[in-house]
Amino acid sequence: MNKQYAVIGLGRFGGSIVREFSQMGHDVLAIDRDMEKVNEFANIATQAVQANSTDEKVLQSLGIRNFNHVIVSIGEDIQSSILTTLLLKEAGVKKVWVKAQNDYHHKVLEKLGADRIIHPERDMALRVAQLITSEKIIDFIELSHEHSIVEIEVSDKIIGRTLTEMDVRARFGCNIVAIKRGDDIHVSPIADVTLQRHDILVVIGRNEDLNRFEEEGV
Ligand code: ADP
Known part of the structure; x- marks a missing residue:
């Protein structure tokens, strides 16, 4: 064994x-x-x-x-x-x-x-409560008390835009580490990728930055 x-x-x-x-x-x-x-x-x-x-x-x-x-x-x-x-x-x-x-x-x-x-x-109750109260977040991993990785589906607001145009790092202090598109996952996506309907962004950052991104950025 x-x-x-x-x-x-x-x-x-x-x-x-x-x-x-x-x-x-x-x-x-x-x-x-x-x-x-x-x-x-x-x-x-x-x-x-x-x-x-x-x-x-x-x-x-x-x-x-x-x-x-x-x-x-x-x-x-x-x-x-x-x-x-x-x-x-x-x-x-x-x-x-x-x-x-x-x-x-x-x-x-x-x-x-x-x-x-x-x-x-x-732990599960916290997870469920967080998922229920956040309309856009599909899933998340808590890295520490302050940092998480979240999955957010793109909205009409950003469909058709590129990562460069969104400038997430400068505006919100968080990083898009991957894009899920259907069954594919593009890790470290290139900056000029254009976002499509149903794309899911995998974003890492401080919780407060992620909240701001969720409220204002997507
Ligand atoms: P849960 O809330 O996840 O159902 P429980 O506390 O009800 O957990 O279950 C604990 C299990 O651990 C029981 O099946 C019990 O027989 C077992 N257990 C308790 N003390 C010991 C021990 N000293 N050695 C081995 N097994 C133990």
């Missing part, structure tokens, strides 16, 4: 991650202390094992330190989540991503050196 990914806790979130990995063709070790969960994932994960992840010896016997990336998705039992994270970092697992249940949980995980802390419902 190519020791890449392990998921500990096969509830709604952890279970969904195992399914995604499996569909993407990645090897994944699925771990839960509940045998019913293990059986549910026996045919989905590369390997599904019943184990208590708060037991250091059990983690050792699974060779957990050889995995590149471990996702801890234990929500309800915060104590187990914390202890598991501690053991994984002590074992030297490079990337430990952990689902947090609340702000206190988040703080402790941060102190323990969790490499990424995820709040699935909160």
